[in-house]
Amino acid sequence: NNLISVLVSFTDLTAGLLAHFLFRQHFHFLLSVLVMFGPALSLWVSKYSIFGNKNHYLYRLFLQSCWGWTCVLCGSFIFLLSYCISNSFIHSVCHLSRLLVAGTLWTLFRRLLSFLVDASGSCFEPLQSPTEVHRNPGALLDSDTGPLLLLREEKGKAACLKAGLQWQGCEVSDDILILSLCCLILAEEIAVFGPCMALGKTVGASLRIIFLLCVLLLGLWIFLILCLLAHFPLFPSQLVGGALGYLGWKGLYYKGWCVLKPGWCCLGKPKALLSDSSVDVIEARVNAL
Numbered sequence: 001n002n003l004i005s006v007l008v009s010f011t012d013l014t015a016g017l018l019a020h021f022l023f024r025q026h027f028h029f030l031l032s033v034l035v036m037f038g039p040a041l042s043l044w045v046s047k048y049s050i051f052g053n054k055n056h057y058l059y060r061l062f063l064q065s066c067w068g069w070t071c072v073l074c075g076s077f078i079f080l081l082s083y084c085i086s087n088s089f090i091h092s093v094c095h096l097s098r099l100l101v102a103g104t105l106w107t108l109f110r111r112l113l114s115f116l117v118d119a120s121g122s123c124f125e126p127l128q129s130p131t132e133v134h135r136n137p138g139a140l141l142d143s144d145t146g147p148l149l150l151l152r153e154e155k156g157k158a159a160c161l162k163a164g165l166q167w168q169g170c171e172v173s174d175d176i177l178i179l180s181l182c183c184l185i186l187a188e189e190i191a192v193f194g195p196c197m198a199l200g201k202t203v204g205a206s207l208r209i210i211f212l213l214c215v216l217l218l219g220l221w222i223f224l225i226l227c228l229l230a231h232f233p234l235f236p237s238q239l240v241g242g243a244l245g246y247l248g249w250k251g252l253y254y255k256g257w258c259v260l261k262p263g264w265c266c267l268g269k270p271k272a273l274l275s276d277s278s279v280d281v282i283e284a285r286v287n288a289l
Contacts (some may be wrong), residue, residue, distance in 0.1 A: 113157020
């Protein structure tokens with residue numbers, strides 16, 4: 001009973017903070033400031049920090065499967081919260097369409113960026129090894145062999161790097177893009193938990209635990225953004241990635257899918273859970289069959 005009381009009190013407090021209008025209206029602005037000025041942290045972080053190693057288990061376990069973690073936890077939260085309020089399985093599944101559209105958007109972004117990178121870059125083969133250059137820096141100026149890099153006809157960045165060569169060209173940070181998109185989606189979805197509880201519906205311990213896991217995941221994504229910006233600054237690649245993540249979230253929730261007229265698959269923004277209008281639409285469609 002004591003554990004349940006602590007869980008209820010902590011989730012109520014957290015849900016109240018996330019539902020506050022200051023958080024809901026300004027979180028995207030704070031995230032944008034973080035992406036813009038985060039690389040300045042590289043002036044103070046130690047190069048010997050454990051987070052300066054890209055093989056750290058946090059990067060390997062979470063960063064490479066960022067969208068998967070977000071889908072599992074955020075999707076579970078959306079489904080359970082919707083079912084708790086509407087008691088409709090179809091209605092709950094339809095609310096998951098927001099994640100489906102976001103996943104499709106992320107896939108399109110990734111393929112488009114991959115095409116642009118391959119089209120705008122070139123593959124090169126070093127003519128001198130880094131060891132030789134380090135031992136004799138004067139060879140860079142006195143060498144009669146020409147440039148240090150030789151253009152190679154490799155098809156795409158992936159094939160170039162796989163062959164052990166060097167790729168040069170404009171790039172966009174996929175990591176910052178997907179982390180920013182996941183942060184904005186999580187903040188948008190979990191912010192309705194407090195207002196939904198105010199409806200008087202009984203919220204079980206399992207839903208409260210999943211809500212807290214989503215909050216922890218949001219904090220982890222923000223922490224990874226800070227780590228990448230501080231230890232691996234890439235300007236303007238990371239800035240462009242953050243901007244694309246913001247545009248994807250803005251287009252999904254405020255300019256595209258979520259502003260369509262409620263129907264079979266689209267039920268609007270997460271705050272649609274606060275009304276029964278979307279449930280009525282689904283039930284009317286089902287009864288008409």
